[in-house]
Amino acid sequence: MKRKRTPVLAFFGIMGVLILLLFVLDIMLGSVNIPFKDFWGIIVGDEAVSNVSRQILIHFRLPKVITAILAGSALAVSGLQMQTIFRNPLAGPYVLGISSGASLGVAIAVLGSSAIGLGFWFGQIGVVLAALIGSMLILLLIVAVSIRIRDIMTILILGIIFGMATSAITSILQYFSSEGSLKTYVIWTMGSLSSVNGSQLWLFSGLVIIGQILAIALSRPLNVLSLGENYARSLGYNVEKIRLIVFVSTSLLAGTTTAFAGPIAFIGIAVPHIVRLILHTSNHAILIPSTLVTGASIMMLCDVIAQLPGSNLVLPINSVAALMGIPVVVYVILSKKRFAQH
């Protein structure tokens, strides 16, 4: 056991430094660069700093970085939970159809309203609410299924099927919608960290923090479940109840993230693997906090890259996250020779 202690401490030490570095970098970079001198000035309360820099930092950059931290940690931890509960290395936060549910909600709000000729503009909070309602409805469906069905693979397959069904409905809505609202919808699917503002940020952080607390409280049951349900049951755990709490935690994490930042793919699958590759442990008491901090820092890194430092362009965050995450997922597939043995 001692053998492991040093790398875990070193890991958190390095991660702490990395998070601080990326935090500062992500605040400084953007369409208007804030020089480090100004950044430092604002931190220490120097009155001489230009008001423009101060406004940008407080009203745009800080919410964006906090969104990146919340989204990255939430997606990564929920991906870890799904990989453990389904005992499948390719599971991620969206296997239960949470993002499809959110997409359907947004599609109905953005596309549906124009398709039936109402044409009123929902606004930012409308999109968030629609996505939240969509993902929560999928959660209720999954919970209803998992109360009746004990076989976890059946639940997984049903989650995927629900996702397909909602995508089909979304396609129909897309087909009949106007060009303008279609573009709004497509831009939402590309993800954005900069659309969460002051009051929404409180709601977002609150929900994610509840989800993370649940996740951390579940470390022991997840350790046992990673051996398989038979072990968990014979050690006295109520597997159905644990599963329910995990599903609630995951939809709080992934559902709210999708609502506020759009469906960001691959971070949730890739980050738990990066952590496992470094720490070589299956103990969730270590894995969950490590995945949390790694998810936060990788999301900030993605955002830094998305700003394309030195240029005026900004890439969609979803594409950057996918390009960062896919190599990791490919590596995991290729390195697991026993993949089929599950």
Place this chain on the structure above:
Amino acid sequence: MNSNLTIEVKHLQVGYNGKSTSDFNYPEINVTALNNELIALVGRNGVGKSTLLRTIARLQKSIAGNILINGKEVEKTDRNKLATLLSFIPAEPVHSPNTTVYDFVSLARYPYHSWFDALNTSDKFVIERALKAVEMVSYKNRQIDRLSDGERQRAMIAFAIAQDTPIILMDEPTAFLDLPNKFEVVRLLKEQSENGKTVILSTHDIQTAFGFVDTIWLMLPDGLRVGAPEDMVLTDAINRLMKDTSVKFDLNTGQFDYNIPKQKSVIISGEDKSIINWTAHALARLGYQTVKKVKNENTLSVEILNNEGKVQWCLNEVQRKPTFDSIRNLCIYLKMDYKNLE
């Protein structure tokens, strides 16, 4: 009540009472188990061995009847309490990436703790003792996924020992093992029963269990028979198990043999008793019955010669007297000859 009694099964009906066509219902079971008792639950594939074990371990519901553990009904026992009375190790080899043998075995201590407190020194002592019992102390930092099947099964036994329950149930612990490992696993379980535990292992491999266990629970399609292995032989229950196969249990040799009709006869003569016996064994496979006196003109005569330590088999035929240096060559000749006669 007998104070040694650990498990009492009364009027138990196990099986699946589903709406589907796969209804399965085993005749009523009444049986008891004592501490210090090593029990092999024997039966053919699909007869319901796992179902019975899983029902006793409360991993699935019974259709009717009661199971008492230390005089208390299983269904009414608190899950967590039950986990300190009974451990169940499933048939499938444990699979958990990034998990050391020590990590795996330490999970067996969870029933003694709340969700948050860490393992203490007495837990560590129990874990070490369990690893020592299965001779796996030097393996404790090895990854569980990199062990051989035999080592993995030993780790699974260590898990059951570390759970520190008076009753251990193991589903098919010998199924994936070679012969030496099968005997090793049964020996380790026998040690546990000698330490005062009730150990029940299910197996379809009656030969491995036969020499070691105290009691056999024989699951025949029409009901459960209970007795010492020898009782099973003398009541012919064991041949009921072999029904519809060409294999029979030979009461005299204590071995299973193909039920080959022996229409031909042979006289074997020689000095060494064991060579005569094994020669008779081989010739029985070819359909020869060993006799003392000539039965008819077709009765074969084999003489075993010992020329200064070199054993030879001499066939006394009318025209010639071919000799052979091994039983194999003797058999090859007899098979060819038999074909020529046809």
